Amino acid sequence: MTVAALPIEHVTPAQAAWRRFRRHRLAMAGAVVILVLILGSTIGPFLLPFDDKFIDIMHRFAPPLTGAHVLGTDELGRDVLARLMMGGRVSLAIGIVAMLIAMGVGIVIGTFAGFYGGVLGAALMRFVDAVLCFPAIFLLLALAALIEPGILATTILISATAWMSVARIVEAQMRALRERDFAAAAVAFGASDLRIMFKELLPNAMAAIVVAATLNVAKAILLESYVSYLGYGIQPPAASWGNMLNNAQIYMTSAPWLAIVPGIAITLAVTSFNFLGDGLRDALDPRLDIH
């Protein structure tokens, strides 16, 4: 009797993760939407016949689908779609860059606190706890009132109110990882602390870090919309999804699309990043898989 060779499939961890991710339909949808939003706001403005800052008083408050104004015009006759695309550049860029800064700060603080522990770790983490006591929007607005508003300032302020959760996640991971055998092995090989922390331990925390990063983009886009809506973020005439809603409340009765359109863009982007983060969590960390 011959035993039929069982088909053994070699699956790398990356392939396995990709398969798990693909099964998460909402995360896939989120990824597609994010891609469309990024492409739309980078390439889109070149394809439109309107400039986002071109004021056309003769054609203000044109409702959507008036002539070539697909999404209508605003109170100054500017094309809403053009502003939505240019605003998308600003809002998405702030979301991603603020995430990168917050991740950088959070990872460094979390890594040092988790690896060394003791007095240094306790001091760093109590500092994190203290900053977390301030509701993010309060802290953000108080700081925004102190400095000259602008794209760079808004980005930095958002990351200043978002790095703490990253630090907490990384600290917990490092505290667990430094007790593992391979960490002891690295010490036995005489590796320097910095090498052990960033070359040996940190890559093992990558799954948690990637998930936190994705969710942080969602949070940053949301925070940008809050401060810009309240008038302390991106300043006109530059558009952002938040500041497009700035005046929308006044024209709510006559021109509701001015309020509806940017809000849908924000919700779509934030939801997509949140679902993407959810999908990545399932894909990268099978132990967390609840299915």
Next chain:
Amino acid sequence: MARFLVNRLGQAVLLLAIVSMLGFAILHLAPGGPLSQFALSSQMTQEDLDRITRQLGLDRPLPIQYADWLWRMLRGDWGNSYRDGEPVLKIIGAHLGATLELMATATVIAILLGCWVGILGAIRRYSIFDQLATVGAMVALSIPTFWFGLIAIYLFSVTLGWLPSGNRHTVGEEGSLLDMIHHLIAPALVLALVETAMWGRFMRSSMLDVINQDYIRTARAKGLPEWRILSQHALRNALLPMITVAGLQFPTLLGGALVTETVFTWPGMGRLFLDSIGYRDYPVVMGILMFSATMVLIGSLIADILYAVVDPRIRVG
């Protein structure tokens, strides 16, 4: 328990000290420091500014200024508003009621609705209801609160005309309870949206944790009716971690209140904060910042202690 209490209180005091240092640092980060308001005024010369700096003791070393500031804060002297000279604590007190009314109503709605959705989702895991609720919660967490408020105003005030578009009372009807509730509905529901989503998610996972435990299987094996297992055995234990959720939720709730109050012109602490920023009224801004941070700290302290009371296991740690 006594040791746990002392430990936890000590941590809270330490945190409060760091929080106060952060607040003090922010105040001094302001361009021109605490005097920036006067520095902008053309009424004052540099000599006047220098003299006021000395009078207010702003030329002393920072640690001494901090100690002085902290001592005055502890005694209830939080400074006076630049705008009208009123004591900061008095101004905050005058706006606190409206905010608490809004937050409390939203929290009650969120707890009832969130727990219902979460429990049902956990019992009928992966049902259509559960899947819709999970997706709905994620979308609710992604909607900017202020935009949801704008849409609510557009729908219920502008289009349908059912609800007022803002404020806490109709002028001339300040005493009417019906009028108050009428004004409260829209902002409370808007603020409750995010909270409901959070409570629903936490409740679902807490309930799932519990119904997979051995003692639930034992109860089933004993032949108890399902509703009794769920309400008497599972729910009571699943609700315990919700105490921690309530504590964790507090900063989000405060932030949401700020935005909701702005959209609905609700005369609470959040709108006061935004107005004060507009006026560069730093004493009030700082006061509200410190006040909300202290509230968050006390909130999480109470949640921790309550949790230790109902669940003796965690006192050990």
